[in-house]
Amino acid sequence: MKALGSSFSFYAGFVVGTFTLYVFLRQVWFERSEQAEGYVKLGVQQQQLDEDQGIWKKERSALFNLDHPHHTGEDSRMADELYNKVRILCWVMTGPTNLETKARHVKYTWSRHCNIVVFMSSVDDPDFPTVGLGTKEGRDQLYWKTIRAFHYAYEHYANEADWFLKADDDTYVIVDNLRWILANHTPDEPIYFGRRFKPYTKQGYMSGGAGYVLSREALRRFVEGFKNKVCTHTSSVEDLAMGQCMEKVGVLAGDSRDTAQRETFHPFVPEQHLTAKFPKSFWYWSYCYYPISEGPNCCSDVSVSFHYVDATGMYLLEYYAYHLRAFGYRYRYQPPTPKAYRAELPNPWDSAERLKERASGVKESGAGDDSAQEAGPAPVAAKDPAEAPV
């Protein structure tokens, strides 16, 4: 009996000992890893703050981009030139409940390519930062917000930007391509650009969701128009009301298509424009000012905007536009250099290349099809284009 009791005690003790130490070790490890996690979280937040400081300057509820993002290994001389000469203030229509779910992703993607960005909300938020327009939220407030936002932009930034873009917090904008379009115009022209719709107006109006951009003169006339009561809050249909005001104050509805007549501002996501077959009864068919193309011709290589883009879509479009590329690929469509910038940048590649060509007798084989406006540099001429399979 005693011996049994003793063995039993031993085993019981063994089990208790194992269990105790297990729990003890787990606690210690757990605490350490929690602490580590805490430090990591702090670290990430700090990193965010540091990075933010390097990216933009927060001033008067706007973000002044210190410079637009650059890529290692790229030649961005033309983009830099246009960044300095075609200054764009982007204002983004958002609201307090959308800041972390939508506006944030705009802030970390495309709005970094604007010169100035202002997030317009119904409520002031000095941290994000957003401007409070003193309206309520909701679809019926859209034109009020737009009127006040443009007035705000004019009052605070009229001399610091040449063009004023309105976008939603689910619009993705390729600002560099917007500069290409605008570079052929001056901010003193009374003109505005966007995806042109035709009904209800003589000269058409621009789709709100696809974003639209006013010249400084157009903005001045807009503000004047409200002062003189030529323009008023006629309806809550923001884009149409905007278009009607523009018409009244003599601002021209511009043609934003590229030189191959392809649209640049888009009211839907790329997938829909490229692949969807809209039914003929769909409003889109009767609204578009210019003939609609389905399939690849829907969209310019230098597209400016897409709408109904969700959070993942923002980063995806940033990846497609600014990051992912095919090495060495010579694009079929070569957008012509804006007139005022043609003499500016002598391409150092051209002259060096011509020397090489003459020396080695290497010929550049069949260039691309469409509007090849300029001979692109081709340091080593590739063989004939890949043949179609089968």
Added chain:
Amino acid sequence: MLSEGGSFMKGMVMGGLFCLVLSLLGSFSPVTESRTDDNHHHHHHVKAASKDELQQLSDSRLQELNNQLQVYCVVMVQPKSLVYWATALDTWTKHCDKAEFYTSEASKALEAIDLNEKDDWARLRKALKHAYENAGDIRWFFVAQPNTFAIIENLKYLVLTKDPEQPFYLGKSVKSGELEYVELNSGIVLSYEALKRLVNVFQDEDKCPERGRQLWKLSDDKQLAVCLKFTGVFAENGEDVHGKGLFNSKTVDSLISESMKQNPSNVVEGCCSDLAVTFSGLSANQMQVMMFGVYRLRPYGHDFHDLLTFFPPKGSDND
């Protein structure tokens, strides 16, 4: 009573020591470690050439390399995935120097080389043998399924300075036990030499049986690795100059979503390489979007003066 107490104490001490020893050995740990993908450390890597390396090359050498940079795409299709087949035909395969579709059975809708073979591995063998026999001057082979999207120009960039007379077997390499193999769904790159050795070992029924090992069925990509291993060819992970994998077995959307959770302040750079070669699992529509995103959409004024130029294929409207 005392002896029982003593036994109990002895037991406790022994138990505690036992627990400590085990946790130190690591075969049982008191905390669940995050299972990181430690495959990374055991991989063979093949990296793309850096811009500096490329600039060292003379123009004539570049021209030479460019001439041998032709890719034969071996696309394994089946009539049941007709939509992907048609999409591959209309998108990325147009950028292959030669693209052949190998099917398990004939389809009335689309043309392909009918291997009349239901077994995956047997079919892959037949396709690779056919490709080898019809290679002509082509020295690089890319094996894929139609729902993988491949950017052939970036594949060429990866193998630009590699000699196809050497054995190369590249892609997203994964370890399964002792076997390191390249996943088929993110695309397999084979140099001419690797393919030559493979076709030769096909004749050895012991090392590389035609119907695969019946006892335990390995997937076709693992069978490939086993056969190649016998010829001295080993799987290598294809990476860019920064060590980022170029072959992705997931869709670009899911990789972006993952990056949003893991790198919320640096989503795009933390996601995928600028010169990625493959993404897998995309829908037909997403492939058309990728075509647009890769070959057309770009920001005006940003140029890359790459040392090679690849021209768009003839008779195509979506690139």
